[in-house]
Amino acid sequence: MPADTNAYGDIFGGWLMSQADIAGSTVAIQVAKGRVATVAVKEFRFVAPVLVGDLVNLYARLVRIGRTSISVEVEAWAQREPDPASRHRVATSVLTYVAVGPDGRPCPVAEVAAVI
Numbered sequence: 751m752p753a754d755t756n757a758y759g760d761i762f763g764g765w766l767m768s769q770a771d772i773a774g775s776t777v778a779i780q781v782a783k784g785r786v787a788t789v790a791v792k793e794f795r796f797v798a799p800v801l802v803g804d805l806v807n808l809y810a811r812l813v814r815i816g817r818t819s820i821s822v823e824v825e826a827w828a829q830r831e832p833d834p835a836s837r838h839r840v841a842t843s844v845l846t847y848v849a850v851g852p853d854g855r856p857c858p859v860a861e862v863a864a865v866i
């Protein structure tokens with residue numbers, strides 16, 4: 751949407767990063783079966799610009815489960831007029847989440863799953 755652009759009229763990178771964070775967190779929450787916090791974003795790569803009017807699709811894939819951490823690879827793809835069937839890969843990243851307990855501190859993934 752136009753409200754998501756930078757001063758030059760392109761989609762603001764931070765908007766796409768926030769969408770990737772949301773997409774990745776859905777996987778992490780399912781694995782942890784509860785609350786997670788984003789601890790790190792590795793190599794967020796903006797492959798191609800996102801344009802106003804693009805339909806952006808995000809795909810999240812679990813890549814690693816640690817003691818308390820869960821890493822998720824997220825890819826963003828844009829569909830664009832005048833060929834809505836077209837697919838443009840616009841960004842890739844790996845985001846790491848930490849399963850946290852009620853006190854907001856790291857909690858072993860299995861333990862979180864057992865508490866909630």
Ligand SMILES: CC(C)(COP(=O)(O)OP(=O)(O)OC[C@H]1O[C@@H](n2cnc3c(N)ncnc32)[C@H](O)[C@@H]1OP(=O)(O)O)[C@@H](O)C(=O)NCCC(=O)NCCS
Pocket residue numbers: 787788789790815816817818819820846848850854855856
């Ligand atoms: C997430 C948080 C609870 C982790 O607490 P912490 O004391 O730093 O945690 P630890 O050092 O014990 O690390 C916890 C896990 O994160 C991993 N981790 C920490 N820093 C990392 C990094 N830069 N990259 C990848 N993994 C990392 C550790 O390897 C560990 O994983 P493991 O248990 O699977 O081995 C704490 O850092 C925090 O609250 N951060 C803010 C989170 C937040 O608000 N995010 C949104 C920002 S708006």
